[in-house]
Amino acid sequence: MIEVLRLEFMQNAVIAAVLASVVLGVVGTLVVVNREVLAGGGIAHASYGGVGLGFFLGMDPSVLAMVFGVLAAVLMGLLRRFARQRNDTLIGMLWAVGMSLGVIFVHFTPGYTANARSFLFGSLLSIPRGDLPLLGAVAVVLVGFVVLYYRPLLAYSADRAFARSRNLPVLALELVVPAAVALAVVVLIQLVGVVLLIALLTVPAATAGLFTRTLASMMTATVAVGVVVTLGGLGISYAFDLPSGPAIVLSACAVFTAVRGVFPPSRGLRRSFHGRPA
Template identity: 40%
Template sequence: MQEMMSLTFMQNAFLGGILVSVACGVVGSLVVINRMTFIAGGVAHGAYGGIGLAFYFGFAPLLGASVFSIFLALLVAFITLKDKDRFDSVIGAIWAFGMALGIILIDLTPGYNVDLMSYLFGSILAINSQTLTYIFSSDVAFILLVLLFYRQFSAISFDSEFAKLRGVNSTLFYYTLVVMMAFCVVATIQVVGLILVIALMTIPPYIAEIFSKKLGSMMFFSSLISAIFCTLGLILSYKFNLTSGASIIIVASVVFFTVVALKRFRRH
């Protein structure tokens, strides 16, 4: 353990995992409660289009993914607010469009052959100070928004119709939530990749919900559980020379299925 922590890239990886856990704990809890997992999946996979745009036009991938993810999130929010009957088909189309656009633009980028695996399955060991700053800034923004508007987020999450009657602008906070989700997706891509983002955003909140009676406690426990998953996954990947992002999700998945099995066993 001491040898592992003496390496700078491992220190950055552990710090990045903890910071991402805060983002996934806060935003992931809202995503799970509001049943927006499929929307988050569409934005996560569609974000690859932003990465393709960034490489093709020569600017930072993090910036490209952020802008494109926000655009997709706002588009999805607009469509789902207007028509909830067929929104799954629209999200599926956006999901496919973003992935295809990103791959084609990277193919067309002259003299550059990007490693798709690092974006599909994450590259937490390559996290740098710029990425850590991005994730930390996102964490601060998420925490401030939740602290300032906790009652409003709770209201729209548990009973949006009642929230409207109490004067809460449900539409505004719905758009705010999808933008937060977009930033969380981009922050998490670096850790576990866009294919595995949904697992880290949904598994810890699902487990945390069992021990929580309030949204705030659910966010706290979800962040803590996610940090444990990231830490154990990184140790596992270092010891056995495995892909870090996949190792983190394997740990999370094993715990998830164990919890589900125990819940079913207790019911019977």
């Protein structure tokens, strides 16, 4: 195994997995605690429109995926706040529109477009060294955001009515938190792809939520769980010649099942926040 780590592509994959785990710790926790799993999936799938446009225009698909994701997140927040339609209906529409645009753009892209498949199902082992600075920058931005606004985030996650009564910027957080999810999509989409991203965004955080009691400890534990499942899935993928994305997701689900068997659902942060088991 030591010999394998000397290979550049494996080094890139390990670094990317660790950086992605930091992102999971921040965004995954916010998604799970605030019950924004469907919104996270909607943002992830809407971002595929940016991937397709990137291939069509010959630009970096990751950058345009981030642009599409942030726009979808802001639009989702505004519609949720002011529209009379059900939230799940609006999210479903954005989900479908983003995926449809992505497929159409890829269809009209001339030449070789097989790389678009990696954005659907992920390819951790093929992440180039040049993508790592972007992953690191996203991780730093998200950690900095949590450090600066931890108390408003805590109040927002626990009770939005209480947060409003304390004159905290609830509307701003309703826009910024989904935008943070969009930034996370740029990182995670390269690990497991759009199709499986919602699992990686939620399962490690749900696992950590079984045995932690504060938002900060849940974020820290989610980082640790993320490192275990991404590196574990990476090792399984390499050893058995399996696709890395599904291997990582199955590893995450296996760890969740094992941890849930040890810690009863009556414990954990999600129980404390919402009054019922995860």
